Structures are given as structure tokens and as C-alpha cells.
Amino acid sequence: MSTASLVSGTSFSMLENFSFRTIVEYLPLFGQGLVTTVWLSALSFAGALAVGIVLAAMSLQRGWLFRVPAKAYIDAVRATPLLAQLYFLYFGLPHLGFVLPELVVGILALSLNSGAYVAEIIRAGILSIPRGQVEAGVASGMTYVQRMRLVILPQAFKVTIPPLLGQAIVLVKDSALLSLISVSELTRAGQLLASDRFMPAEGFITIAAFYLLLYYGLKGLAALSGRWLGLQPARSST
Amino acid sequence: MTASPSKNGTGMIEFRGVNKWFGALNVLRDITLSVEPREVVVVCGPSGSGKSTLIRCINGLETIRDGDLVVDGQRLGDPATNMTRLRTEIGFVFQSFNLYPHRTALENVTLAPIHVRKIPRNEAEQAGRELLAKVGLADKVHAYPAQLSGGQQQRVAIARCLGMRPKIMLFDEPTSALDPEMISEVLDVMVAVAEEGMTMMVVTHEMGFARKVAQRVVFMDAGAIVESGTPEEFFSQPKTDRSRAFLSKILRH
Numbered sequence: 001m002s003t004a005s006l007v008s009g010t011s012f013s014m015l016e017n018f019s020f021r022t023i024v025e026y027l028p029l030f031g032q033g034l035v036t037t038v039w040l041s042a043l044s045f046a047g048a049l050a051v052g053i054v055l056a057a058m059s060l061q062r063g064w065l066f067r068v069p070a071k072a073y074i075d076a077v078r079a080t081p082l083l084a085q086l087y088f089l090y091f092g093l094p095h096l097g098f099v100l101p102e103l104v105v106g107i108l109a110l111s112l113n114s115g116a117y118v119a120e121i122i123r124a125g126i127l128s129i130p131r132g133q134v135e136a137g138v139a140s141g142m143t144y145v146q147r148m149r150l151v152i153l154p155q156a157f158k159v160t161i162p163p164l165l166g167q168a169i170v171l172v173k174d175s176a177l178l179s180l181i182s183v184s185e186l187t188r189a190g191q192l193l194a195s196d197r198f199m200p201a202e203g204f205i206t207i208a209a210f211y212l213l214l215y216y217g218l219k220g221l222a223a224l225s226g227r228w229l230g231l232q233p234a235r236s237s238t
Numbered sequence: 239m240t241a242s243p244s245k246n247g248t249g250m251i252e253f254r255g256v257n258k259w260f261g262a263l264n265v266l267r268d269i270t271l272s273v274e275p276r277e278v279v280v281v282c283g284p285s286g287s288g289k290s291t292l293i294r295c296i297n298g299l300e301t302i303r304d305g306d307l308v309v310d311g312q313r314l315g316d317p318a319t320n321m322t323r324l325r326t327e328i329g330f331v332f333q334s335f336n337l338y339p340h341r342t343a344l345e346n347v348t349l350a351p352i353h354v355r356k357i358p359r360n361e362a363e364q365a366g367r368e369l370l371a372k373v374g375l376a377d378k379v380h381a382y383p384a385q386l387s388g389g390q391q392q393r394v395a396i397a398r399c400l401g402m403r404p405k406i407m408l409f410d411e412p413t414s415a416l417d418p419e420m421i422s423e424v425l426d427v428m429v430a431v432a433e434e435g436m437t438m439m440v441v442t443h444e445m446g447f448a449r450k451v452a453q454r455v456v457f458m459d460a461g462a463i464v465e466s467g468t469p470e471e472f473f474s475q476p477k478t479d480r481s482r483a484f485l486s487k488i489l490r491h
Binding site: 135139140141142143151154155158 | 297299322323325328329332334338398399
């Protein structure tokens with residue numbers, strides 16, 4: 001029994017019978033799923049930032065000791081499907097003695113995956129700061145940490161905001177995969193509707209609409225932060 | 239040759255047989271040079287002669303291969319020398335200013351005093367305002383670097399160095415990136431700093447500046463100090479063919 005044949009065979013009648021009533025009926029479930037998607041994505045993105053900052057710092061070291069493992073990790077994550085990584089953690093961690101709730105495994109997987117991409121964004125941001133800025137900091141007696149904190153990161157931050165928000169959008173959509181390890185997020189709500197009532201259109205079009213909503217939310221945030229950051233240099237007029 | 243007018247060990251900056259290579263290129267050859275406290279030394283020479291590298295070694299922006307380099311009594315490369323600490327005593331003015339673009343003029347001046355020297359913020363800010371006034375930028379305290387002309391930026395950069403109350407100021411072609419009409423405003427500030435008794439090494443081709451405040455001109459070519467003397471001697475009676483050739487080129491126009 002496959003939903004695929006059901007969809008292709010009856011697509012016309014399916015759309016003719018499109019049931020808004022069922023969607024409304026399931027709205028509380030979608031609502032819960034949406035809320036879960038939002039907070040688990042937020043948490044995962046925070047995790048991705050933490051992972052990404054550490055990886056970026058490691059990959060910028062001159063010595064191989066930190067740089068090589070960071071690069072290997074980033075390559076491994078970028079070269080393999082997120083689904084494989086998710087299953088790797090979901091089925092693998094219990095073998096190592098870590099039995100964690102699905103939600104935790106999901107957040108972990110998203111953080112570790114997105115962290116690799118965030119690391120590359122941060123690394124590129126830091127490398128985009130001219131060498132003279134580092135030298136100015138060095139020449140005034142700043143330590144590495146002071147230089148990073150006072151000179152490099154504030155400037156890198158500005159150029160990384162737009163790509164980081166892009167990565168956040170990707171993460172929100174990727175979180176749909178967590179439905180496969182039965183985390184009750186937005187996509188899972190759509191799946192439930194689709195399988196309970198045999199109404200895939202109602203299920204998946206609705207979640208698509210909600211993802212679109214989240215996308216515009218994040219995009220608005222990006223525009224807002226862009227305006228806020230863009231304002232900074234023009235702010236003062238002595 | 240020796241460029242030291244005094245006995246060993248008394249200089250604020252002491253190069254003794256310093257060599258440096260970039261790969262196979264010997265960019266500094268057997269440099270021996272002593273700069274006394276309160277002395278102003280101008281370094282000139284053709285492009286690629288190693289002048290910038292020479293002064294970049296003094297605050298450790300470049301490292302040396304062999305020989306001794308002693309700055310303010312501390313030997314560079316010695317494990318006992320705290321390089322970060324030593325750098326707080328050395329101001330460095332870059333050709334391209336390198337102001338912090340995300341900080342105002344005042345913040346550029348106060349950043350290191352507050353975070354490195356640990357001077358209280360209000361004290362650092364008052365000193366910063368005074369320094370900006372001294373370089374003629376009292377009305378640009380809250381301007382961002384992008385809102386300033388090249389000459390103004392370089393004056394902020396000099397104020398930024400002075401804010402650390404350094405013992406030594408190094409200038410790496412401070413006016414080379416400037417439009418001609420802005421050069422004198424920067425040189426005036428440098429003259430004022432020199433007249434207050436700062437120990438200075440200045441890589442520049444500004445001969446007016448050299449004649450006015452330098453005690454000594456050092457001429458470099460191909461990584462070596464070829465000639466050294468008072469500005470008067472050097473500009474009117476260059477001793478070597480290479481310095482004559484160089485001077486004829488920069489004096490032609």
C-alpha cells in the first residue's frame with residue numbers, strides 16, 4: 001500500500017475534495033508542530049553557532065593539531081547526507097551507551113550538521129577582514145583574544161549575518177527530517193494527517209505553508225538586521 | 239659598516255648583525271644600527287630595499303633569522319622578553335592607516351589604552367580627546383574612519399599610537415598613500431611628536447621632514463644599510479653611487 005500510487009491515481013479528485021475542514025480540525029496539531037519546529041530549530045541553531053565558532057577557531061590555527069581534525073569533520077559533514085548523519089546518531093549512540101530521547105538526538109544532529117556550515121561561514125567572515133586590522137591590533141599590544149574580541153569578530157560578525165540567516169533557513173527546513181525519528185514537529189503533524197485520513201495534500205500543503213511562513217519570518221529578521229547593521233556607519237555626523 | 243654614533247648597549251633600538259630571509263631572498267643583510275633615546279632616524283631607499291621590513295622587525299611584526307635586536311633593553315626572540323608587553327611601548331603607524339572601521343576616532347584612540355593598558359575609561363577618553371585635539375581633529379571625535387579623509391585618518395592613527403604613551407614611534411611610509419595636499423598636515427603632526435622628544439624611526443622619502451627633524455638618514459639598498467649620515471650630508475653629498483642614483487631619481491621632479 002503506497003501513498004504514492006494514491007496520489008498519482010486520484011490527484012484530480014483529491015484536489016477537488018480538498019478539505020479545509022480537516023485542516024482546521026488538525027490545526028492544534030499543526031500549531032504544536034510549528035511551535036516545536038521553531039524552538040528546536042532555535043536551539044539547534046544556537047548549538048550550530050557554538051559548534052561553528054569552535055570549528056572555525058580550530059580551522060584557522062596554523063598548527064595541524066587543531067586544524068586538520070576540524071577540516072576533516074567539516075568535510076565529513078558536508079560530504080554525507082543529513083539523513084545518514086541523523087540515523088548514524090539515532091542508531092549509533094545507543095550502541096555507545098547513550099540512550100537519548102529522539103528530540104535530543106535530533107537537536108544534536110542538526111547542531112552538529114549545521115555547525116560545519118556555520119564554521120565555514122565564520123571562517124570566511126574572519127578571513128575577509130584585512131590583514132592590516134590584525135597588525136594594528138598586534139602593534140598596539142593586544143593579545144590574540146583581545147584582537148579577536150575587539151577588532152576582528154565585531155567586523156566579521158557584520159559580514160556573516162546574512163549568510164548565517166541563510167543557514168538558519170536551511171536548518172529550519174532540514175528539521176523536517178526529524179519527523180523520520182518520530183519527533184513531533186511540523187512535518188510529523190502533516191504526516192499524521194496524511195496517514196490518518198489519507199489526505200496527503202491537506203497534510204503536506206499545510207506544512208509547506210507553515211514553512212513558508214517561517215521562511216518569511218526569518219527573511220524579515222535578516223532584512224531588519226541588515227538595516228540595523230547598515231545604519232551603523234552613517235549614524236554619527238559630527 | 240657601522241651606523242652607530244655611540245657605544246654598544248645604550249641605544250633604544252639596537253640592531254647587531256641582523257639577517258632576515260624571505261625564502262631564498264636575503265631581505266635584511268647584516269644590519270647594525272643603534273638609535274638613541276629621543277633620536278629621529280629617517281630610513282630611505284628604493285622600493286624593495288627592506289626599509290619597511292627593518293622597522294617591522296622592531297615590534298615583532300616580522301621575525302629575524304639571526305643577529306641581535308634589542309629594543310628598550312629587551313632582546314627580541316629571548317624567552318624572557320614579553321613581546322606583547324614590549325609592543326605597548328612601541329607605536330606603529332602604517333602606510334594604509336589601518337584604523338578600526340567599526341569604531342569612532344575616539345574609540346580608535348582609547349581601545350588599546352582601556353583594554354591593554356587598563357586605564358579607566360573616563361581617563362582614557364579625556365586623554366583621547368586631548369590627543370585628537372592635538373592632531374587637529376577635536377571636531378572629529380565621534381566620526382567613523384570612513385567619514386574622514388586620508389590625512390585625517392592618518393592623524394587619528396598617530397593619536398592612536400600616542401594614546402599608549404609609547405617610548406618609540408615607528409612610521410612605515412606614513413604619507414605614501416595620501417593625496418599631495420594632505421601630506422603636510424600629517425608631517426606637521428610628526429614634526430610636533432619629534433619635537434617633544436620621541437624616539438622615532440621613519441620610513442619616508444619626505445626630505446623636508448628629514449631635514450627638519452631627523453638627526454640621521456639611513457639609506458638602504460638590497461637589504462643592507464649602504465650609507466648613513468646627517469640629512470645635510472646625505473642630501474648634499476651622498477657618498478655612494480647607489481645613493482646618488484636614488485637621490486637623482488627622487489629629486490628630479
